[in-house]
Amino acid sequence: MQFSSNTDRRNHRLHKTKIRATHTLQFYSKPPIDNISLEDFERFAIDRLKVLKGIENALLRYQKNSPEYEREMTKLYKAFLPNVARQELDNADVINQEIRKDHISHFILRLAYCRSENLRRWFLMHEMELFKYRFNQESAGGIDSFLKANNLEYTPIPENEKMSIRTELIHSNPMQNGAAVESKDYYKVPFTEALDLVKLRKIYLKNVGIHLLFSALVQHILNNGQAYVPRDDLVTIVISVFRANLSHALAMASKALPFLEEDDRILPKLSNLSRQYIGKDYSAQPSLSGQVVAGDIDGLSAKSFPLCMKQLHESLRENHHLTHGGRMQYGLFLKGIGLSLEEALRFWREEFTKGPNIDADKFDKQYAYNIRHNYGKEGKRTNYTPYSCMKIIMSNPPGPRDYHGCPFRHTDPDLLRQRLLSNGLSSEGAKEITELAKGSHYQLACVRYYELVHNVSDAGFSINHPNEYFEESQRVQGANRPNTRFAARRINTTTNTSETETKSVTKDEDILSKTADSLDDEIDEFLSNSLGEITE
Template identity: 40%
Template sequence: MFTSSRQSSSKASTSTTNFFYTTPPSYELSLEDFESFALSRLIVLRKIEELKVKGLDRNQYNDALKRVVNLQLPSSGPSPSAKKHNEKRDLASHFILRLAYCRTEELRRWLLTQELALFKFRLEDLEKRGGKDMSAFMKNAGISFDKITQDEKQSMQSQLRFNMSYRDFEASSFYRIPFAEAVDLIGRRLVHVRAGMAYVPGGKLVSIICARFRSHLSRSLAKAAASFSHVSSDTRIGPLLKNMNKQYTGRDFGKQHTVEGDMNASNVDEYAQRSMPLCMRQVHDGLKKDHKLKHDGRRQYGLFLKGAGLTMEESLLFFQNEFTKIMSADDFNKNYAYNIRHSYGKEGKRQSYTAFSSTTIIMGPRSNPSEVGSHHGCPFAHSGDASLAALLGKMGIGGKDRDDIMAHKKNKMYQLACAKHFEVTHPGAAKTEGVDLDGVGNHPNAWFNSSVQYWKNKEPAKKDMKGKINTPMAKVERAVVSPGSGTAKEVV
C-alpha cells in the first residue's frame, strides 16, 4: 500500500468527497510523512473521544471538533498543491491507522467508534452544503439507493408524512432501503416500513450511509488483521504500526515554548545537566566534547532546543559558541547557520519544523561512536548494553533502578526505559503538583517540560540571575545513589 521513499506521486483518487475510503493509496510516502500523517489523524480521533465525555451540546461539540479537524486534517488549502497535500494526508492517515489498530479487538473497536464519529461529522457538514456535494460523495463512494417515483410517493403520502409537515414532505425525495440497513431509524420510529423495506426521506440518509460505513470499516479491519503479521514484518514501518496507539499526541512542540526562566545560549548547559532526557543529554555532552555535531545530531538537538524555548537568535549564538572552538566564525556562518535558520522557518520553504518525538528518534538513523560529532539517536534503543550501563553509572543510577532500565531495553520497550529514567531522577514526581507525566517517554520535550516543572516546584526561585535558571540547583544535588539500593534521592 505504501512505499517508503522521499518521493511521492499520487495514483489514487484523493478527492475531499471520497472519505468513504474504498481505495487505498498507491503513492509513495517518506517515513517522516508516514508518521506525521498518522499522528495528525490520531490527534483528531483522540479529541473526539475527549469531547464525548465533556457533556457538550451538539453545537459546542461540532464547533470544538471543527477547530481540530481544520487544523489537523483540513480538506482545503491556499493553493492547489496544498489542497492536494491535505487530501493525500487524509486518505493515507486513515489507511495507516487502519493497519495500526487492526491488531486486537479492543483497538479495532476504538478506531471504529472514533472514525464513525468523524465520518458522521463530515457527512452532516457535506449535507449542509447542498445536494451537489452529497451526490458527488455518494458517486465517489459507490453508494446508490432506490429512489421511489413521484407516483409511489403520492400514493403512500399518508404513511410517509406521518412525522413531517406537508412542506417538508413535498420537498423531500424518498428512498427504498432494506430493513436491516435502517434499524436505527426504525427503532426511533422515523420511517415507514413495508414488506421488509424502509422508506427513508433524503434528509435521513446520513444514518443509512453511516451504517454502511461502519459495516465497511468493520470488515476492512478484520481483513487487515489477517495480514498484519506480514505488513508489520517490514523493519521500516513495523515498529511504527505496533506503537502507534502509544504515540504521544499532546502538546505541539513545533514552535518555541518558553519555559520558566527562559532558555538562552548562556544557560543551556544548566538545563542539560538537570532537565534533559538522555537522548538530548548525550548529544549535548558530545557537542561540548567535540565542538561539532553531524547533521542528524544538529537536527535532533536543534529542534529539541527550539521546542524548549530557545529562539533562533539564541540558537545561532549557542551553536556558534561551540563550533567556533574548532573553526572560524565565517566557516560556521557559511556551513551551518543556514540550516538553523531553516529549521525555524526563516529559509527555503519557510516551513517551521517540529521537534522529534521519541518514536521518530528511535526509528531514525543511529550514531556511529567511532565518528567525531556522531551522538544522535536513542541511547536506550541504539547503544549497546555495556555502553548504556556505563552511561547510567556516570549519572549515579545503579542497583535495581539500573537493572529495571536495562530490562526494558532488553525487551525493546525503549520508551518505558526512558520513563523509568525520569522516575529515577525525579523522585516523587507522580505526587508533585503541576507535573504532567503523560508525555514522559513519548516525547523528549514533554520529558523536559515535566522535569523543569518538577524542579521549579521542589525549590521555588529565590532570585533571578541573568543567564541562570530561575530555579537554581546550587543547594540540590540532582540525583545520587542511596548506598545498596541504587535509588536516587535528594541531598541538600
C-alpha cells in the same frame, strides 16, 4: 504502499495508477497504490491521529451533536483538510493532495490500530465520528455522487412520488408535520439496510402501512418493503455500512501484520503510533526550567499533582525508594514541571539516603547516572519527554512492589476508593470516580478527580498528560488568588513563605492548526523520542 527515501518529495504528484478516489468522502475500500517518503508517512499519520484524539476529547467534554461539539469538529476538520473542509474545490491539485493525505493516513492508522480488540474498537469509533461529520457537511449533489460511486442503491424520490405518500410520511414520524415533509428530500432504501431507523419509528415502510415496528410484519417487509428515509437520517444507514466495512477491514489487517515483520522501517512506527501522545511537549521547557526546587515538591504535591504522581511521591517519602519504573515516571514528570538537573539530584539523593541501605556514595554510583541520562546529559544525550497518560496506561504495568502506572487503570477498585477517601474526597465522589475507572474511563476519572480536588463543577478540558494536570491546577489556583494576574501562576513552598511568580505556560490549543512546515520540528522531536530515529 511503497516508501521512498527521498525526503524532498513534497510535490505530492498523483500518478494515474495511484489513488483512485474521486470524491472527498471515502469508504476507504481500496488501499493506496503510491510511493511515499518515510517523512510523509509519519507526518500524515500524526496529523490524522491528532484529529482522532481531538474527537476523543470532544466526546468527553461535550454532548454529542451539541453546538460546542460541532464547533470542535469543524476546527479539527479544517486543520486536517482545510481546502476540502471549506469546499474550495476549484484547485484540483490542492484537493488531490488532501484526498491523498486523507486516503493514506487512514490506511496507516488502520494498520497501527488493528493489533488488538481495544485498539480496533477505539479506531472504529472515532473514524465513524469523523465520517459522520464529513457526510453531514456534504452537499446534496455530493451525497448523490458518493452513493453512486460506492454502489449504494439509495434512490432519491421525485417530488410527485413524495407527495403521493405525503400522509404516510407525516405519520411515520410523530415529530414532523406536513411542512416538514414538504421541505425534505427523501431516499428509497431497502428495508434491510434501515433497521436502526425502523426501531426508532422514523421512516415510512411501503407495503406495510405507516410507521409499523419491526416485529410486526417482518417476513412481508423483507419480501416487499422499501424504506423512505429523509436525507437528514440517511447518515444513520450509510454509517452502518461504513462500520461494517471498516470492522471487517481491521480484522483482515490484523491477520496481515505478520507479513510486515520483515520491514523494520515500518513495524516499529506502527507499534508506537497506537500509544503515543501527540499534544504539547513537556520536556525541558525553558520557561519552567529551574522554577521548581526540591523544597517545593511537598507543597505542590498536595493539590497540583495528579493521583498517579501523588501516589509515587507519597511512596517515595514513606519508603525512601522507588523501583526503576517509578523513578522514570516520576522523575520525568518533575523534570517537566521545572525541576532542574541539579535540584533533581539533590531531591533524589536526600530521599534515597534516608533509607538504611543507600549512602551518598552508593547513590552517586548507582542512581545519579540515570537521572543525568533522563536530562540528556549522558549516553545518547536524548532529551527524554515526560510520560503521557496513554503511555502510563498502556505500557509497563506495575508489579507487587511498584507504585508507578495509572491508579485508575492498575489499582483494585476497593483499594482505589480507599485511596480517594484518604485524599479527602467524599464517599460519593470516591464512588463516582471508581465507577468511571471500572468502566475503563481512566482519563475521565482523572478529570473528575481534578474537579473534586479543585472544587470546580466543570474542568473544561480533558487530561491527556500528567503535566497538563499540573499546569491546569497551577492556573486555576493562580486565578483564584487576589492580586494575581490570570496568566501568572505562583508556586507555594513549605520551606519558604515567599512566592516566586513565573510566566504561565500557555496551553497549546492551536497545535492542530499549524501548517505542515511548522510541524517539522515537532515531528522530529516526537519521532526521536517515540518512534526511533529515521534513517533515510
